[in-house]
Amino acid sequence: MAKIDLLFDDFATALAEGNGYMLANCISPEPPAHDQGRLYHFRNGINQFSVRTDLQYKLQYNPVLRLDKKEATAWLEVFTVYHKFVGTLVHAEEQQNVGADADWGKVYDDWKDVVNALYRGYQGGAFSAWTIPCLYVGGRYLRVFAIKADERTASQRENGLAFSGITEEDAFDPSSSNEKLEDAGRQINRIFGLCIGDRNPLEDSRKWALYYVATLLFKTHFRLNHISLSKNILRSLRATTSDMPPLSNYPKSHQVPFLYYCGVIHFLDEDYSAAEEHLTAAYEMCHAKAHKNIQLILTYLIPTKLLTSHKLPSSQLLSQYPSLARLFQPLCDSIRTANLSAFNTALEQGEEEFVKRRIYLTLERGRDVILRNIFRKIFLAGGFEPPKEGDTAPPVRKTRVPVDEFAAALRLAGAEVGDGNGGIDNDEVECLIANAIYKNLMKGYIARERGIVVLSKGGAFPGTGTCMTHMGFQHY
C-alpha cells in the first residue's frame, strides 16, 4: 500500500463514522501520531503537475468514499490547496531545521487558502455541521502561522534585512508590525460569522463551533491589544443566546477558556462582580491537572477577590503554583500584616509583571485594605470603655479615637504622611480616614474640630472579624 493511502483511509473512515476530529486531522498541518511522515508522503505521493487529476482519483472516483458530487468537489478544492500548502510548509520546516530563513509569511498565505476553501465548502452547503473540527484546525493554525510570520518580519526588520524605509513608516503606524495576525483576526472573524449566521436546526448547526471560535478571536485580540473588539464578540453572542444551545451543553474544553476570557474582559472593564462570577466558574470547571490554565485563571481571580470581597489566597493554594507564589506571596503577606512599606516594595518589585498582565491598577487598590487593617488594629488596641457600675452588659469598645493615634499607627506601618518638615500632616491622615469611610471600609465620622474619629458602635469595620475559607481563599 502506498504510504499516502493512510491519509485517505483515515479520511474515508472519518467520513463513514462521522468523526469530525479525525477528519480535521486529515487536513491538519501537524501529522497524527500514527502517521508521522504524513505530510512528506502526501507531498511526494501526488505528482505536482497533475495534482487535480491525482486527487480526483483519490476522492471522486474512489468507490469506498461514495461522496455526492457537491461534497466531492468541495473536498477536491480543499485538498488541492492543501497540497500546495504542505509543499510550502515542509519546505519552510526544512529551511528552519538547517538554520536557514523560513518563509512563514508564505506558509500563512497558503494556509489561508486552505481555510478559504473550507469556508467556501461550508458556505455552499457541501459540508455538514459535524465536520466543524476542520474549522477549529483552520482557525487555530491561522493564528499560529500568523504569529510566526510576524515574528520573522520583526526580526528581519531588526536585522535591517527588510527594505530600509519601513522603520520610518513603522514609527508612524505601530500596528503594522502585526500585519499577518491582524489579517488572521479578520479571517477568524469570518469563520465566526459563518457559524453565528447558520440557520440550520440546532442538531445540525455550526453554532456548536461558536465558543471555540470566539476564544480564538479573544486570544488574537488580546495579543494585538485590541480588547475592545472582543466586547463586540460578546455582544453578538449575547444577542444570539435565544437560539443557541446553553453554554453548559458545550464541551468543557470550550467552556473553560470562554469563561476565562469573559472574566478577563469584565476584569479589564472594571466590572469585578461579573469578572468574579466568570472566573470562579472557569476555576471550578477547569481540569485539576491543567496547571497552566489554573494559573492563568488565578492570576485574575486573585486581584478580583481582593477587590470584591477582600479575600486573599491562602499560602497553601499559592504554594502549589510556584510562579503564582512568586508573584503574589509578598503582596499577600504585606496585606495580612498591614505593612504599608512592604506592600509598596512588593508592588514596585512586581510592577513590570503586574503591568504586563494588566493587574497592576487593580492590585494597587489593595492599599485600601491595608489602611483599613491598620485602622482596625488601632481600634482593637484601644480597648474597652470602663464598665459602668451595675452594668451587666458585655464591655463596649472605645469608639472615640484621636486622629493623632491614627497618624502614629500610619507612620509605624510606613505610610508617608509627613509634612516634609519632620512633622505629621494630619490633614493627609484625615484624608485617608475619610476615604476609608467613604468606601465603606470603616463606619464612623471625623469630628475635625475635636481632632477625633467617632467610630460606629456596632461593626465599625464591616466584613471583618470572621474567618471563612472557600476555594482556598481566606477572608481577611
Added chain:
Amino acid sequence: MTAQPAFTPVEARRTLARDPPANSNKPTNFSSSVVDYVQRSFFEFNRLKGVPALAGITDEDIRSKLSVIVNKATEAGVVNARDWGTFPLPHEHLLEDRKKAMYAAQNAVLANLLEPSMEPQFNGTNGKKRKSHDQDFTETEGQQVTPPWKKKTNAKATLAERMTGKSKNQDKKRKDNNTWFDTSADALERRRQRFAHASPEPSPYISSRDDSPAVDANSGPTVGTCQTLEKNYFRLTAAPNPSTVRPLPVLEKALEFIMTKWKSEHDYTYTCDQLKSLRQDLTVQRIKSPFTIRVYETHARIALQMKDLGEYNQCQTQLRALYKLRLGEGGSSGGKEDEFLAYRILYLIYTRNRTDMNNMLADLTTADKKGTYVSLALRVRAALASGNYHRFFQLYRQYQDRNMVPYLMDMFIDRERLGAMAAICKSYKPDVSSKFLTKELAFACSETELFDEDIERECLTFVTNHGGDALLQEKDGNVRVLTGKAGNVFEMAKQAVFGKVDIKGQI
C-alpha cells in the same frame, strides 16, 4: 502617516486622456532660440506686470500658455522652423485670447438678448457666467479678474499637457527653475517684491488645478521656493506647488516670527493657522528633524494653553512617532520627550482610559520614569488612584509653574474637587471650616484672586453651586460648611462628571 502625501489626492479627469504619442516621453532638447523665447516671455511679463491691461494674468497663466505654444510647435514640427525672435510673447497671446473671448461673449449676449429662446444653445454663457463677465470688466484691482472662459483655456492647456504626456517634462523643467528664469539681480529683486505683496496663498485653487502636472506623490519630496514668513493654512487636495512651499531656513524664521507675534498679540486663531501651515510645509517636504519636533511641541503647548484638544492630540500623535525616530544627537529623542510623555499620562488621567493607562505604564522604561516630568505625572496618577485627594491637591499647588502641567490638571481639577467633596461630606461631621476646605481643595492657587476672602468666596461658590446655600452657616465670624447635611448631593454630582471623556484623535 506622514510619509504618505500630505494631501488628499483628488482623482484628475482621466477619461478624456488620449494615449500619449509614442515619442512624447523622450526628453526634448530645445534649441537655444526656444529657450531664449521662454526667458524673454517671463522677463517681459515681469517688466510689464504693473500695466493695467495685464491685470489678472499670473505667472501660472504665462507658464501654461508657454507650454501650449511650445507643445503645439513641437507637435506641428515647426519648433526649429519658427522664428522665435519675432513670435508674439505669451502675454500678448493671452491678451489676444482675451479680446477674442470678449467679442464672442458679447456676441453671445447680444444673441441672447435678441433671441431668448435660443439660450440653451449657449451653455457657456448663460445666467451666472454673464454676471461674472460684467464684473470682470469693472473690476481691475482684484486678483480674481480672470474671466471664466480664460480659465477654460487654461484647463485645456493642462489637459493637453496631460494628453501629450508632457507633464513629466514640465516637472523636470520646473525643478531646475534657474535656467528658465532671468537670474539677474534685478529680476530676482522684482520677483521677491512680487511675493511680498502678493496674497500669501496665490489662489490655491488655481495652483492645484492648473499648475500641478500630476506629480506622483511617491516621486520624492518637494523642495519649496516660497520666501514669505506668513502663510495661511490650506488643506491640500493635490500635490503642492513648490512656489507656495517654504524651505527649511524660511520655516525656521517663520516659527520665530509666529512665536514673537503670539507672545505680543495672543491671537490663537492666527497662530494656530500659521503653525498648521508650517507643519504642512514640513510634511510636504518630508522634513523630519529636531526642528520639526520643536514646531509640534510649540503647537502642542499653545493648544493646551488654549484648550484646543483636537490640535493638541494631532501634535502628540506626530510627536510620539517623531521621538521614536531618535532624531537627536547620540540617539536621543531630539526634543522634550519627558515633558510630552508626562502630558500623555496626565491626559490619560483626564480621559480615565484604564486600558490605555495600563499600556502606557507598560511602555514606560525605568529611564522614562526617572524623568522630572514623568515622575511628577506618575505621582499625580498614584495620588488619584489611591483616592488621596489631599496629596493630589498638594501636587496641583506645587506644579503651578511646570510648563503646561497646570493646564492639563485644570482639565480635571473640578471633577476631582467634586470627588473629594463626596468623600468629605460622607466622613466629616457635623461641619468643616471653609478655610480648611479652601486649602484642601487647592482653591488657593488661582492667580486671578489676590485676597484670601476672594479665594474663599470662590470655594464657597463652588459649594453652593452644587449643594445650595443651605450648606453654609455663619459661626463665630467664620463660615462653616455643613458637610453632615450635604447628603449625597456631591456623590451624584461626582458620578455625573466621572462619565467617560472621549475625544476624537487622541492616542
